[in-house]
Amino acid sequence: MRREFRRLRRTLGPAQRRRAAARAAARFARSLLFRRARQLALYLAHGSELDTLPLLHRCHAAGKAVYVPRVLDGHRMRFERYAPGTRLRRNRYGILEPAIRGARRGPMRLDLVVVPLTAFDARGHRLGAGGGYYDRAFAGRRGSRPRLVGYAYALQQAPALPAEPWDVRLDAVVTDKTLFVFRS
Numbered sequence: 001m002r003r004e005f006r007r008l009r010r011t012l013g014p015a016q017r018r019r020a021a022a023r024a025a026a027r028f029a030r031s032l033l034f035r036r037a038r039q040l041a042l043y044l045a046h047g048s049e050l051d052t053l054p055l056l057h058r059c060h061a062a063g064k065a066v067y068v069p070r071v072l073d074g075h076r077m078r079f080e081r082y083a084p085g086t087r088l089r090r091n092r093y094g095i096l097e098p099a100i101r102g103a104r105r106g107p108m109r110l111d112l113v114v115v116p117l118t119a120f121d122a123r124g125h126r127l128g129a130g131g132g133y134y135d136r137a138f139a140g141r142r143g144s145r146p147r148l149v150g151y152a153y154a155l156q157q158a159p160a161l162p163a164e165p166w167d168v169r170l171d172a173v174v175t176d177k178t179l180f181v182f183r184s
């Protein structure tokens with residue numbers, strides 16, 4: 001399943017990718033979810049993931065505090081401040097992350113987290129990269145956790161994903177074509 005959706009994502013050409021990333025960022029930036037968020041985390045795309053750079057620029061332009069994941073041992077991660085000029089390096093997966101430890105913020109103190117995914121469905125279920133990082137970070141905190149917003153190409157929508165008991169449900173998904181809101 002993961003492999004199938006990764007393959008699908010890789011079929012997109014560079015121009016399509018750029019257009020999709022610009023459209024998704026514009027759509028998300030217009031939403032109430034985005035406008036209400038002050039402390040916001042996003043991922044730095046790797047491989048064929050939907051690029052977050054256009055969104056990052058909008059965040060900085062709108063004066064939001066931006067955080068990105070930095071992976072730790074034991075499949076855990078931490079969200080660190082990412083400002084223009086922050087030095088980056090590649091982690092063990094080849095994903096860019098802040099090179100030196102900076103200001104961090106506990107996952108529950110963020111307003112909104114832009115979540116990478118391999119596939120999503122119309123009920124807000126998510127298939128991730130397989131490491132369980134996001135599930136672990138937001139496990140069992142339904143009430144007080146930040147809004148979790150999946151960020152993906154429209155072609156990553158699956159008919160219906162099996163929900164594992166530990167999976168955290170997404171509150172919304174933004175694609176280059178649509179904004180799905182499951183819980184507002």
Ligand SMILES: Nc1nc2c(c(=O)[nH]1)N(C=O)[C@@H](CNc1ccc(C(=O)N[C@@H](CCC(=O)O)C(=O)O)cc1)CN2
Nearest residue numbers: 043044045046069077093095116128129130131133134
């Ligand atoms: N851009 C980005 N940053 C991110 C994530 C992400 O999905 N995307 N993560 C989201 O969790 C965390 C890193 N998690 C990762 C988990 C697994 C693999 C990975 O390479 N997995 C293997 C296959 C694993 C398996 O299915 O057995 C692979 O792709 O070869 C990469 C990152 C934090 N940062």
Ligand SMILES: Nc1ncnc2c1ncn2[C@@H]1O[C@H](COP(=O)(O)OP(=O)(O)OP(=O)(O)O)[C@@H](O)[C@H]1O
Nearest residue numbers: 127128129130131132133134135136139164166167
């Ligand atoms: N809250 C948790 N506590 C402990 N282990 C967990 C938790 N959530 C998930 N896991 C473990 O992590 C592994 C990967 O989970 P899953 O396949 O759902 O990851 P994913 O959501 O696709 O990955 P990611 O969040 O990294 O994108 C599973 O084998 C699961 O046992």
